[in-house]
Amino acid sequence: MLEVKDLHISFHTFAGEVQAIRGINFDLYEGETLAIVGESGSGKSVTTKSIMKLLPTSNSEIKKGEILFKDKDIVRSTEKEMQKIRGKDISMIFQDPMTSLNPTMTVGKQIMEPLLKHQRLGKNEAKKRALHLLELVGIPKPEVRMKQYPHQFSGGMRQRVVIAIALACAPKILIADEPTTALDVTIQGQILDLMKELQKQIETSIIFITHDLGVVANVADRVAVMYGGKIVEIGTVDEIFYNPQHPYTWGLISSMPSLDETEDELYVIPGSPPDLLNPPKGDAFAPRNAYAMKIDLEQEPPMFKISNTHYAATWLLHPDAPKVEPPADIQERMHMFAKGEI
Incomplete structure (x- = not known):
């Protein structure tokens, strides 16, 4: 269309x-x-x-x-x-x-x-x-x-x-x-x-x-995640919620309220969005990304293919990058989504 x-x-x-x-x-x-x-x-x-x-x-x-x-x-x-x-x-x-x-x-x-x-x-x-x-x-x-x-x-x-x-x-x-x-x-x-x-x-x-x-x-049916004037991850709704790959998407999912009443406060992504008067040289999310590498500050990541419908722009998906699993609380959120608790 x-x-x-x-x-x-x-x-x-x-x-x-x-x-x-x-x-x-x-x-x-x-x-x-x-x-x-x-x-x-x-x-x-x-x-x-x-x-x-x-x-x-x-x-x-x-x-x-x-x-x-x-x-x-x-x-x-x-x-x-x-x-x-x-x-x-x-x-x-x-x-x-x-x-x-x-x-x-x-x-x-x-x-x-x-x-x-x-x-x-x-x-x-x-x-x-x-x-x-x-x-x-x-x-x-x-x-x-x-x-x-x-x-x-x-x-x-x-x-x-x-x-x-x-x-x-x-x-x-x-x-x-x-x-x-x-x-x-x-x-x-x-x-x-x-x-x-x-x-x-x-x-x-x-x-x-x-x-x-x-x-x-x-x-x-599908979700596009935007940050700093760019799409940083796109995929089907199941791929984004059950298999997110970009650290920014992890942060968005973490900041969602759940039905668990034991939580005292919501997670907040540290830092602020980039100043688009002077866009950063590398990955715009790097200053707020706990998993940022040296290349994130120097070079913008391309869209890496995860499946035919799922792509994400993060250097963590490069074959030479260290393997990083989503934080435990993100994995817990994924299970909550599956059970309808969010």
Whole structure:
């Protein structure tokens, strides 16, 4: 469905050039959910906004790379061409539904908008379809709700409306940028279940952005782990959770809360993410990596192949590197995942 090839994105600031994305590659397949995970500032949202061509034109620049959709390079698409793609072929759900919804328009009109623009439906047909979409996303009394404004809905209901708008034209790709972050745990579970159910019905491919690995385990088919503007590990959800290879992935898994009440505090990865105004020469994770070697400070590791679907960028996978097993607590976490305790 989508190919991202050697993508480099920079932001021009008063302090200098921030190299936010530094050469990432990934594919998205038909009907799958690809989760992109990592700390804040790792480049997750910048990557997905570039797919929609929603980065600010005033200070951002795609310096290199391709984003291929239907064999056409989005990087070189005009704004007019993108307006035909956004909402119809590729849709996006943002973190905060209140910033996505127009407070001055009824919810019904906002759901009808993409149907009128992209599907060329008549008003009556668009209204029927909007009612069906509200029912589909689990909003009761859709005839009444159609005439109401966003402020009359709860946070969870607003997010359901945003999902209805995003799915109105049955897009080929749905990008969900931390869609459950602002919601409580119960509503979060309902929204995730809803997205999985709707994905089956409209056969869309999903890119799911999150920093919550617990969410990833429940929704993803494959996982890409981002750090310092790069993908440092990618594989199926089972490979990432049961056989992680990158020390950064080990740290993310360690920092997850479990159902074990004996733990007094969560693990925290020491140090801070790299300054992308001056990206490090070698492996960006080296200063925070307890297993870093001399080469990590001098040379960036390539993506080493672990299986046909699993790759990781760490010198620990080089044939000449010392054999390092994941720490005992990581291995314990892997067993917890297997038993459903996380």
